[in-house]
Amino acid sequence: MTEPGTCSRSRLALLVAWLLVLAVAGWLLGRGLKVEEDLRRFLPTPRTPAQVLLVDELGEGPGSRVLLLAISGAGPEALAARSQAMRGALATHAEIALAANGDSGGLDAVPAHLRPYRYLLSPTLDTQPLDAAFLRDELEQRMQDLGSPAADLVEPLLASDPTLETLRLAERWQPANAPQRRHGVWFDRDGSQALLLVQTQAAGFDSAGQQAAVAAIQAAFRASGQDAPESDGAGLEISGPGAFAVAIRDRTEREMRWIGTADTIGLLLLLGLAYRRWSIPLLGALPLASGGLAGLGAVALLFDGVHGITIAFGFTLIGVAQDYPIHFFSHLRPGQSPRASVRALWPTLVTGVLSTCIAYATFLFSGVEGLKQLAVFTIAGLAVAAASTRWLLPRLVTPARRDPAHSLLLARLWRGVERLPRPRVALAVIAALALAVIAFAPGTFWQNDLSKLTPVPPADLHRDAQLRAELGAPDVRFMLAMQGAEAEAVLQASERLAPVLARLQEDGVLDGYDLAARYLPSVATQRARQAALPDTPELQRALDTALLDLPFRGDAFAPFVEDVAIARAAEPLTAHDLAGTPLELAVSGLLLQGPEHATALVSLTGLHDPAALSTAVAPAGAQLLDLKQASESLVAQWRVRLLAALAVAALLLAGTVWLALRAPRRVLRVLAPMALSTLLILAVLRVVGVELNLFHLVSLILAAGLGLDYALFFDHAGDDRDEQLRTLHAVIVCSLTTLLVFSLLALSSIPVLRAIGGTVALGVLFNFVLALLVARAPASRLEL
Structure with missing residues (x-):
């Protein structure tokens, strides 16, 4: 021993x-452990072009990286000063890829290594040769500029860019439908808020990366107050997918902390009370x-x-x-x-x-x-x-x-249960009623809108829509897409589509559009513009003619002649050459390149007539994509897969129980509570107007697993009174602990947690009651 x-x-x-x-x-x-937060992991494989685009946009697209900033609470000049200070500060943060506030007047508007290529990127040479007459007109204009307040901006560019093509490009590359400018920066229509648009390095659903970006923005805002002390009362608003991701993460962590604390305390108390x-x-x-x-x-x-x-x-x-x-x-x-x-x-x-x-x-x-x-x-x-x-x-x-079997309270409770009639016809009636409620209750049965799973308050979503409208940000629902074998083909298609879109904008079909060819012309277009550039002797003669009677030295524009010579001999720029520049983000979001195909996207602003747009762009090979419809079809596709998995799971589960029990009546007693509980859960959710989402379905399996355990143990107890009381004790404790956990989840403001908690809490209640009434061993072995 x-x-x-x-x-x-x-x-x-x-x-x-x-x-x-x-x-x-x-x-x-x-x-x-590498923790991911990319929502695409919980989406099925996309099939349609719109679904593919939707999944790409959710994970890596520029729309997921855009943050909208609004500074308010001070005078316009003070707000503009803070906007400028923030833009400068954010340019130094690694978390920020681009910060724009409408100020396009600096030499940094166009990356320095791209400036020699300005005539290849700009449409000027499409209609205007670089000849003596054009240069003369431009030089005369520069003389006027040098005597104006713009002299400080023009003078640094004059020697290398007398036509100011750099500034034309900077203006061209400003966001389409940009808001009004006051004091050199963007403002809303009322002039009470300075606006900025920020693109982060991290994707929108990378909440850790977005949290770092938001922290950088807040730090830049605090620092900007030193440059504008008169704006001490100013406040900052941050909106966009990344800001929402950070808010969701913070809220989820807060709720899980208090839920986890309450769960732990409650479970310790319940188990301590149950077992002493x-x-x-x-x-x-x-x-x-x-x-x-x-x-x-x-x-x-x-x-x-x-x-x-x-x-x-x-x-x-x-x-x-x-x-x-x-x-x-x-x-x-x-x-x-x-x-x-x-x-x-x-x-x-x-x-x-x-x-x-x-x-x-x-x-x-x-x-x-x-x-x-x-x-x-x-x-x-x-x-x-x-x-x-x-x-x-x-x-x-x-x-x-x-021994729990010696509990007088449990014994009285069990005797009360035994006196209850064993439901048989009642179960069939309840099942029929539940099916009727599920089938005929008013309201939408399935929830196909992914946005309804977000815990972002409606007021924040409304504010985000307002800021997008003020900044002229593109529509997040509709886009045009053109596909081809390579980037060059879709860029040329974009260029052919641009005049069509311009006419539609004039007709009021849409307010604006943006496409990759606006920043990066096709190689064919760049070659044509190269051919229009004069060689060095010809350009020098044109420049000498233009300088006659003007107060400029003849050799003052040698950098300009050198830049044009570089552009004539250079290889055309491609998307790869834009790496590390603000243009990389603009182009990469509108030009998607795969190993065997490329897709050019056109973002739209203020689309008023989708049908008219779709009809007009179809001859050009463009397809109008409705991302809302794509998301709904993706959810429906997900649901079909999940329902198929549930059907197979139900068959396998029933087969497992049959192999374990090998008695039809026992198998029926074990499976009936679980099946009826599932119907009752669905009926209750339908009655209270809950639209079923994917997490409700996954939770039904969890609830079914709990119900199966309860029924199996009641069946295991047989007709031995002590075993029945011990099982009753165990199932009561199991039910109370599980009910505590999932009832707290049902109180969450996070839709996913609320769906899980409410579904399983209902399942615990129904499964416990039905397992107790149905699955316990009958008084007679001949009884069901």
Whole structure:
């Protein structure tokens, strides 16, 4: 017989070893875990051109990188000064790719290494030769400029650019439909807010990168107050996808902190009250922690990174694993070793684990990486949690001092349940009513709008739309697309489309447009402009003729002659040559290049007649893309895959239960509560007007897994009164702890968390009641 001291030492050694393994695993995961926040991981593979564009825009497109800034609360001159100071400060931050406020007068408006190519990028030579008459007119204009307030701007450019083509390009490259300018910077229509447009290096859904960018903007705003002390009361607004991502991240972290704190306190109190042993809540957390770390590790090994949704939702799913030690603890009793108790429970426990894992395994074939991660996380986590409950936890637990079967309160409750009539016809009636409600309740059944999953307040979205309108930012719904085998082909197509769009703008079909060819002409166009450039002797003769009777030295414009010679001999510029310049972002967002094809996009502003635009641009090979419609079709495609996975999961789950129980009546008693609970959840959600989204469907599997566990354990208890009472105790504790967790999630302001919490909380209630009424062993073996 083993000595008590030896048992205590072995338990302590196992506990320390287990905790040490968890600590090392957590440390390793913390060091090497790559967390992703790209929403595309939870979208199916796009099929249509609009869907492809939508997915690209969500992840890397320029629209996701744009932040809209508004400074208000001071006089126009003070606001302009702060705008200029902010623009200068943001240019030094690595997190900011571009900051624009309408000031295009500096020499930095066009990157220095692109200035010799200005006549290849500008349309001037398309209609005007670079001859003596043109140069004479320009030089006479420069004489007037030098005597005007613009002299400080013109003089540095004069020797190398007497025609000021650099400034023409700077003006041309200003955002289409830019707002009005006051004191040299952008202002809103009322003149009460200075406006800036910022493009970040990080994508919009990279909340960490966006958080750094927002911090840089706020720091620049605080520093700008030193240049304009009269604007001390000014305030800064930041809007756009990145700002929303930062706000969502902050709000989610705050809510998860208080929810996690409330969950922890509530669970400790519930478990302490249920078992009256301080060690039980602490020991019960070990399988849960083991499962969570195992799930994270499995995903980290099999995928390049772990999505934030996978972590948040995965740990929620792993919450199912807390039921495993609870069932074990409730079945402990004096006179029986913990190992014997868990051996008796294991067949039922493993049936529930296998059923849940099989249900989630169907996600591995969904074609959606996020769901695959979720499946791996859940399967690995539940398997490890169950295994540690079976083989490790019993070695740490001392024999029970009290038996839940001896509880007078539980006995009275069970006698009350036994007196209730066993529902049979009532179940069929309830199921029929639930189906009728699901089918005929008013309102939209499915939620296809991805924007409704965002926790951004409507007021913030409305403000964002206002700022976009003020800044002339492009429409986020409609775009034109032209596809070809290479970039050159689609740039030429864009150039042919430009006159069509100009006519449509004059006709009021749209307010404005922007396309890559505005910044980067096709190679063919650049070659044509090169051919129009005079050679050096010819240009020098034209310049000498233009300088007659003008007060300029003959050799003053040698840099200009040199630039033109460089442009004549240079290779035409391509998108690759724009790397590291503000033009790179403008062009890369409107010219998408793949290994075998290229797509030129046209962003639209103020589209009033989509049908007329679509008809007019079709002959030019352009297609109007409706990104809202694309997002809805993508969600519908996602839902079809998920529903197919659910159908397969239901069949596999039923098959697993059949193999475990091998008795039709027992199988029916176990599956009926879960099936009816699913119908009731859907009926309640429909009655209260909830549109079902993808996370409701995923949560239904979790709720079904919980219900299956409850029913399996009631069936396992058979007609043994003590086992029935122990099972009742376990299921009550399981239900209360799970209900606590998901009820708190249902109170969240985050739509995804609210959908998960509300769905599973309803499932816990319905599954507990129905499992208690239906799945318990009947008084007669002949009864259902």
